[in-house]
Amino acid sequence: MNIVVCIKQVPATQKVNVDPVTGVLKRDGVETKLNPYDCYAMETALHIQKKTKAKIHVITMGPNSAVDVLKEGFSLGAEEGWLLTDRKFAGADVLATSYAIASGIRQIKDVDLIICGKQTTDGDTAQVGPEIAEVLNIPHISWVQELVDVDDKGLTVRQDLSELDMIATLPYPCLITVEKGIFQPNLPSYRKKKAAKDYPIHFLTADQCEGLDQKRIGLSGSPTQVERIFTPEHDVKTMKLEGTGSEMARQVVKLLRDEKILEAGE
Amino acid sequence: MAGLVIDEKKCVLCGLCAKQCPFQAMQIINGKVEINAACKMCRLCLKNCPKQAIFEQKDDVTVLDKSEWKDILVYVEHTDGKIHPVTIELIGKALELAKVIHQKVRCLMIGSEIVEAADSLLDYGVHSVEVYDNPQLRYFRSDNYTEVFEDCILHLKPTVVLVGATVSGRSLAPRVAARFQTGLTADCTVLEMRENTDLVQIRPAFGGNIMAQILNTNHRPQFATVRYKVMDPAMKQDRVGEIHLCSIEDKKLCSKIGICKVEPKVQQKNISDADVLIAIGRGVKDEKTIQLLEKLAQILHGEIACSRPLVESGRYSVDRQIGLSGRTVKPKLIMTFGISGAIQFTAGMKGAEKIIAVNLDENAPIFELAHVAVVADVSEFVQKMIEEVEGKNRV
The missing domain is CATH 1.20.5 (Single alpha-helices involved in coiled-coils or other helix-helix interfaces)
Structure with a gap:
C-alpha cells in the first residue's frame, strides 16, 4: 500500500509589501518552511502506516530548491520523495497545479491514499486537494477531523459539515484533506532525518510524466490570470x-x- | 508553451529580475536567466527589466464564444432545508452583477424534501431555483453533488457560478470547476462584472498585504467562492421566478462515500454572529492580560476572537480565529488588542462597522483601517478601561 502526502514549501514570513514606486513585491527575507498544515497530513499518514504497513511518499511542485521540503518530509517519516520541477510548470493556477500534481502522483505505482493539509498559508485557497481528486477521478472528503478507523480496504472518518458531524466510509483509492488537530504532529526527528539521507528523491519534468498533456500545465493550462496586484487602499x-x-x-x-x-x- | 521568455540577445545578465522576483523563480544558471516552476506570472520582471529583454509568449488559443454562456448561478448552501445566510448574500451580489449584463440569476439547490425551502428563495427576485430533490442527496457527498452540479451547468450554461466558501462549498466548488477545466477563485472579497461578461475577481493573495485582481477570460463558467459576511444580503422583492424540479439518472448517484452516522453538531457560539468582538493577537503575551480581555468581553456582552498565533499556540480553538484561515466577521464593534493587522487577518474583519485598535507599535498596519487608534501597552490599557467602566458604575 502506498500513501502520498502532498506538501508545499511556503514563505516563512507573511510580511509582503509592494514598493509604491517600482511596484515590486518585497518579502522580508527569503526563508521558506514546510506549510504548517502539512504536518497534520504527515502525522495522519504515520498513524495509517502503523495499521497498514503502507509506504509514505511526499510530493511537491516547485524549483529545485524545493527538495529541502521533501527532506523535511523525510524527517517527519516519509520514505520516498517526488519533485515536479520544470519551467513548463511555471505560472500555474489552481487547475494547472492540481493537474500537474495529479500527473506526478500517477507516476507512483499503486497509490491507495492521498493526504493533503487543509490549505496552505501562502495561498489559503484549500482547492488543490479536491481538484487533484477530480483529476484522478477518485472520491474525496475535505476537512477530516478524526480518523475513526482504517483497514486495508479504506478509511472511516469524521467530517465537519458546519452544522452536522458526519461519520463516513471512504474506499481506496481516495483523497482526504485533514483539519489541524486531527493528530498532534511530532517534531522532526534527527534519527529519521539521518536515516533519510539515502531515501530516493525523483525529479520529474513535464516530459518525464507519462500521460501528461502539456497543454494542461503551467500558464497554458491556467484559465485564470492575475491581471494586476495592488496594495489595498x-x-x-x-x-x-x-x-x-x-x-x-x-x-x-x-x-x-x-x-x-x-x-x-x- | 505560454510563459515568460528571455531574449538572450538583449539580456545583459544584470540580475535585477532574479533579485526582485518575490518568488525566487528567476536564477542565473550557466550564464543564462532561467525561470523555474515557482513563477506565479506576476510579470514584475517583465515590467522592470531595464533592457526589455523579457517578454510574454502566448499560446494560440481558440477564442471562446462568450455569448453561449449566460446567467449567474448561485449554489444554495443549506442543512436539511435550513438555508445558510451566505446564500442570500450571494444572491444579493449576483443580482447586482447580472444587472450589468442584462442577464438573470438562478439558484441550484440539492437535497431531500427541500421544495418548500427552495420556494422561499423566490422572495429575493431570482429567476429560477433548479431543485434536485432526491433522498440520495439528503447529505453532502462531494462525488454525488458534483454529478448533480455538472448536470445543472450542462443544461443552464451559466457564465458565472457563485458558491459560499463554507466547508461543503469549499469542497464542492473546486471539484466541479476541475470537471469543467475552468478557473475558480477562492474567497473573493470584491466581485465586479464587465460588459463582456468577464467577472473581475479580487482576493487577498500571496499571504501578504497584497490584493490580486483575477480574470478568467477564455473559460466558462467563471467559478468564485465568497465567504459568509463579505457581501450584503439581498432584499426581499416581488416574486418573478419559478421552481424547476430537475431529476438526474440514479446511476449517476452511486457515491463511493458511505454514510455511517450524521449528528447535529453541538453549536458553539459563533464569532460571525456576535455584535461585539474582542480580538487578541500576538502582541498579548501573558495569561493575565488575556483574562482581563475576557473580562472586558463579558462587560461589553461580546465574544473573544483571535488571530492565528493564539490558535497555533493552542490558547484558543480555530472557531475563534478571524482571517483567511479562520472566519469572516462583520460585527458592530471590534476591538483589536496586540494585532498588527496582516491582510491574512484584516481580510476577515474589515467589514466591521467600528474598529478600535490597540497596539504598542504605532506603525502597525491595523491603524490604517481602524476608526480609532490607541497606541498603548495592551495590558495597561485594558486594565485602565475596566477601571474606567467599573469606576463609573460606582458613581
Whole structure:
C-alpha cells in the first residue's frame, strides 16, 4: 500500500509589501518552511502506516530548491520523495497545479491514499486537494477531523459539515484533506532525518510524466490570470487618541457609551 | 508553451529580475536567466527589466464564444432545508452583477424534501431555483453533488457560478470547476462584472498585504467562492421566478462515500454572529492580560476572537480565529488588542462597522483601517478601561 502526502514549501514570513514606486513585491527575507498544515497530513499518514504497513511518499511542485521540503518530509517519516520541477510548470493556477500534481502522483505505482493539509498559508485557497481528486477521478472528503478507523480496504472518518458531524466510509483509492488537530504532529526527528539521507528523491519534468498533456500545465493550462496586484487602499479616517493611558481609556469608554455598546448604567 | 521568455540577445545578465522576483523563480544558471516552476506570472520582471529583454509568449488559443454562456448561478448552501445566510448574500451580489449584463440569476439547490425551502428563495427576485430533490442527496457527498452540479451547468450554461466558501462549498466548488477545466477563485472579497461578461475577481493573495485582481477570460463558467459576511444580503422583492424540479439518472448517484452516522453538531457560539468582538493577537503575551480581555468581553456582552498565533499556540480553538484561515466577521464593534493587522487577518474583519485598535507599535498596519487608534501597552490599557467602566458604575 502506498500513501502520498502532498506538501508545499511556503514563505516563512507573511510580511509582503509592494514598493509604491517600482511596484515590486518585497518579502522580508527569503526563508521558506514546510506549510504548517502539512504536518497534520504527515502525522495522519504515520498513524495509517502503523495499521497498514503502507509506504509514505511526499510530493511537491516547485524549483529545485524545493527538495529541502521533501527532506523535511523525510524527517517527519516519509520514505520516498517526488519533485515536479520544470519551467513548463511555471505560472500555474489552481487547475494547472492540481493537474500537474495529479500527473506526478500517477507516476507512483499503486497509490491507495492521498493526504493533503487543509490549505496552505501562502495561498489559503484549500482547492488543490479536491481538484487533484477530480483529476484522478477518485472520491474525496475535505476537512477530516478524526480518523475513526482504517483497514486495508479504506478509511472511516469524521467530517465537519458546519452544522452536522458526519461519520463516513471512504474506499481506496481516495483523497482526504485533514483539519489541524486531527493528530498532534511530532517534531522532526534527527534519527529519521539521518536515516533519510539515502531515501530516493525523483525529479520529474513535464516530459518525464507519462500521460501528461502539456497543454494542461503551467500558464497554458491556467484559465485564470492575475491581471494586476495592488496594495489595498484605505479610505478610513482614523482618529488617533492622545494622552495618557487613563485618558485614552476614558475616551474609548465614552465612545462605547455614545455608540450604545455600553449601557449608560454600565 | 505560454510563459515568460528571455531574449538572450538583449539580456545583459544584470540580475535585477532574479533579485526582485518575490518568488525566487528567476536564477542565473550557466550564464543564462532561467525561470523555474515557482513563477506565479506576476510579470514584475517583465515590467522592470531595464533592457526589455523579457517578454510574454502566448499560446494560440481558440477564442471562446462568450455569448453561449449566460446567467449567474448561485449554489444554495443549506442543512436539511435550513438555508445558510451566505446564500442570500450571494444572491444579493449576483443580482447586482447580472444587472450589468442584462442577464438573470438562478439558484441550484440539492437535497431531500427541500421544495418548500427552495420556494422561499423566490422572495429575493431570482429567476429560477433548479431543485434536485432526491433522498440520495439528503447529505453532502462531494462525488454525488458534483454529478448533480455538472448536470445543472450542462443544461443552464451559466457564465458565472457563485458558491459560499463554507466547508461543503469549499469542497464542492473546486471539484466541479476541475470537471469543467475552468478557473475558480477562492474567497473573493470584491466581485465586479464587465460588459463582456468577464467577472473581475479580487482576493487577498500571496499571504501578504497584497490584493490580486483575477480574470478568467477564455473559460466558462467563471467559478468564485465568497465567504459568509463579505457581501450584503439581498432584499426581499416581488416574486418573478419559478421552481424547476430537475431529476438526474440514479446511476449517476452511486457515491463511493458511505454514510455511517450524521449528528447535529453541538453549536458553539459563533464569532460571525456576535455584535461585539474582542480580538487578541500576538502582541498579548501573558495569561493575565488575556483574562482581563475576557473580562472586558463579558462587560461589553461580546465574544473573544483571535488571530492565528493564539490558535497555533493552542490558547484558543480555530472557531475563534478571524482571517483567511479562520472566519469572516462583520460585527458592530471590534476591538483589536496586540494585532498588527496582516491582510491574512484584516481580510476577515474589515467589514466591521467600528474598529478600535490597540497596539504598542504605532506603525502597525491595523491603524490604517481602524476608526480609532490607541497606541498603548495592551495590558495597561485594558486594565485602565475596566477601571474606567467599573469606576463609573460606582458613581
